[in-house]
Amino acid sequence: MRHALRRALFTVALPALLLLLWLAASDGGDSVYFPPLRTILGSFAEVWNADRLAHDVLPSLGRLTAGYTAGAVTGVAAGILIGTHRRVRATAEPVLEFLRAVPPPVLVPVIMLFAGIGDTMKIVVIASGTVWPVLLNTVEGARAVDSVLSETARSYGITGLARLRRLTLPSAGPQIFAGLRQALSLGLILMVISEMFAASNGLGFAIVQFQRGFAIPEMWSGILLLGLLGFALATVFRLVERRVLRWYHGLRAAGRPS
Template identity: 75%
Template sequence: MIGRLLLRLLFVLALPVVLVALWWAASDGNTDPFWPPLRTILRTFPDVWTVDRLRTDVVPSVLRLLSGYATAAVVGMALGTVIGSYRGVRAVCEPVLEFLRAVPPPVLIPVIMLFAGIGDTMKIVVIASGCVWPILLNTVEGVRAVDSVMLETARSYGVKGPARLRHLVLPSASPQIFAGLRQALSIGIILMVISEMFAASNGIGFTVVQFQRSFAIPDMWTGILVLGLLGFLLSVVFQLVERRVLGWYHGLRASTRRS
């Protein structure tokens, strides 16, 4: 068991280590002010991202991201379940959904600012408006793909309403729902940064732009590293949650492969 964990850890860390080594070798000794050596960036990192800056910039960004992501998850799963369950609702909503999905969320920032102001509400709405689509569409497809035989069996046994939704529809659609949640997480990080570049006073995106405008290039690169580390940590947490919630699904796939 320990050997398997070590081997898996080696596979996970191999590519990042190789990429960092290549970056270090390619940038070492570089005199371009916009492409500082990696050693300079790493030496600058602890001086820039102190505990105070983590509290004033990283924590607000994470809270905005989680708020927008949670809002998108609730709205996307609720609407997706309704749309996927009823053919008539799907026929009415599909043209509108396709139209709205085609509008890039960053384009809506000036419009959202008119109604939500320039505070945290605007940033949360921007994040939610982009994250909701992969969750919504994957939920619709997951609900539509529920086995009709299982639906008929549940109906014949009198399992209806919330009980059928809880014990049959959502568990059957959960693998596809989690696929949408995974896509939405990366979109949320991007929109978090973009929203903080507009009329913000804190946040990772705001800080990176301030470094760029003041030509503190190594400091700007440290902000990019923070974003990468944040994305990696959120991805790890998401995988842990997914494996716990979808343990039955991964076990079923593993047993199918063995057979």
């Protein structure tokens, strides 16, 4: 219990310190484009009420969840297939290197042509960006399965789904979660970008509308909310990761010198 409290304190200490420094440095400032944090916080309380959260934040979270889930499932499935079959990897690798070099924001106009400007477009944009870190990390994790364990499983006749569930996924788990962690931050960025192009609601849409209306404190309050949202999602992800990979973190802790 004490260790968990200490970890939670360290997690919030640096963001709180940065906010205090921002508050002290900006207090008394008169810049139109960089208003004091005190003004931004006042606008934050006024703007992000229950109606605004339901109209803008919840739809954004829904799109992020759908796109992130689609990218994660596709990345893990394709990564396991490519990582465990040498011929598939040799065939697919050049194509993957080409596709992952294309920045996802560049694809937004192309995706708009066949997916329209609704939620489908935004979900596809998020999925098209989040799939790559998950896929590439899963490939490397599947390739790095211990050869002794692999031969042992083969000698005992452990194949198919049993091999996938008992050997491949646990061995690749740490790298899969590393890819999922990278994809989460990328998905948040793509969520905002997709909502800036064509939308009638969402966090990205709200920030652009504030900017176009020269509501600068309100715009900064949206950016602050976006940062807080990213921090909250990262914290939840870390808790899930530690629970799922508790065996891995236990082995690492046991291997550290006392």
